[in-house]
Amino acid sequence: MSTVISVSGLQKSYGTNRAVAGVDLEIRQGEIFALLGPNGAGKTTTVEILEGFRHRDGGTVSVLGFDPATRGGAAQSWRDRIGIVLQSTHDAGDLTVLESVTHFAGYYTNPKNPREVLDLVGLSDKADSLGRTLSGGQRRRLDVALGIIGSPELIFLDEPTTGFDPEARRAFWGLIRKLRDEGATILLTTHYLDEAEALADRVAVINHGKIIEVSTPANLGGRATALATVSWREGGLLRTQETDSPTKFIAELSARFQGEIPELSAKRPSLEDIYLRMIGSEHE
Amino acid sequence: MSKPTALSIGIQRGGLEIKQFMRQRESVVFTMLFPLILLAIFGSVFSDSIAEGVTFSQYFVAGMVASGLVNTGFQQLAIMIPVERDFGTLKRLRGTPMPASSYFIGKAILVTVSMLIQVILLLAAGVAFFGVDLPASANKWFTLFALVVLGSACSTILGIAFSNVPKSGRGASAVVSPVVIILQFFSGVFFIFTSLPAWMQQVAAIFPLKWMTQGMRSVFLPDSFAAREVAGNWETTRTFAIIGAWLIVGLIWAMRSFKWERS
Structure with a gap:
């Protein structure tokens, strides 16, 4: 698959604030790529540099084989091939x-x-x-x-479903997948982790102007192999147990209870849990 | 399919701008009727003739057409564009292949068309109710037309350039309107120019409105009045040269400073 967006060592400061401090990214043709990060993490600045709205201080950027900092007629031909959906207008x-x-x-x-x-x-x-x-x-x-x-080859979507009701969001996700299936590459920024999970082929987490990790939603932060949490009620108390083998653990519980286990649940960390853990650990 | 040109997009934008303008009823009424109301007030207050066969309304119509150029172009755009900047209209356009020049052309079309309509309304009302005489020769009609077109272009581009001065759409009117009103007083829109203090005349001579007003006097007043001008004649060539020079200054200023986003 060919690369649509390629960024290396991207830098941008506002005064003494290093908004983007060395970002590297590769986004491939035909994927939905979600960029996640808290407010002020450098998400918007990065995307606006890729969109040609802002100048960078350092690093190299190629979007559809073109440097977005270029101006003039060539830039117009480039804009002919991209679509930008801004935040609220x-x-x-x-x-x-x-x-x-x-x-x-x-x-x-x-x-x-x-x-x-x-x-x-x-x-x-x-x-x-x-x-x-x-x-x-x-x-x-x-x-x-x-x-x-x-008919853009590359679409930038900035917080596309803010203010949608749940039904409208589902319909919207269907639309985004359809655009991807027609061959467009999509760079999505969003605050909704369930949206990233539902839509994105790959996600990147950015914080303090740096990319922390790039992965699939299922594997981000070691999620696929993370401990599962099993909880149940026993002796009037809600008990929980973290385990790397929940099936075995539940079988043992089941044997002990001789049947139904009261209020049983087993869950893997959600993308949101993983994300918050990643952002939290970066804050220290 | 072929690639659209800056001019073809600009013409489409002109149509769109006019459509949007016409749908804002208050601004249509204000822009089109305000000069008529002023003419009615001044025409009633100063009902005397300023010379044999020339009413004050006749003198005033020249000032009204000239200041219409400033109101419709400079003032309207310098207030409207900061609002478009606040609303994200400009940022969205920046993200499309539309060339900046198309946006400017669209605004110029909006201003020129509304100016032509305004002149027609003003002259019709002037002739019908205030005894205004129409330009007396084909030559003067041509000068009128040329002044409206060149003046609209000049006023448009200066409005676009000045649109970077107000910090937000909300405050734009407070920044722009005083500039326009002072310029109107200095340029002899409301008074007979040569009766203003000399220093005012000299300040006004730097700016295009004085020349637009003088050009319009050459259109609406008898040629015998040329002798009453500061230079003793209409200075038609100089008038066009100065308005043209401001057009170029405005173009450079606008190209260099135009902002698509509120910073």
């Missing part, structure tokens, strides 16, 4: 959804059909509504429609 309130999407289609060499894009994001019945009449979730779907209208 409130623009174009006086245009209908279809007018906005149709107009943006005019910026690109190879745009998708505006009505098909509205179908894809589930806004067809709002095509003739003014932007300012949309709900938060509809507004976000319009943002996505504007981000993908140019």
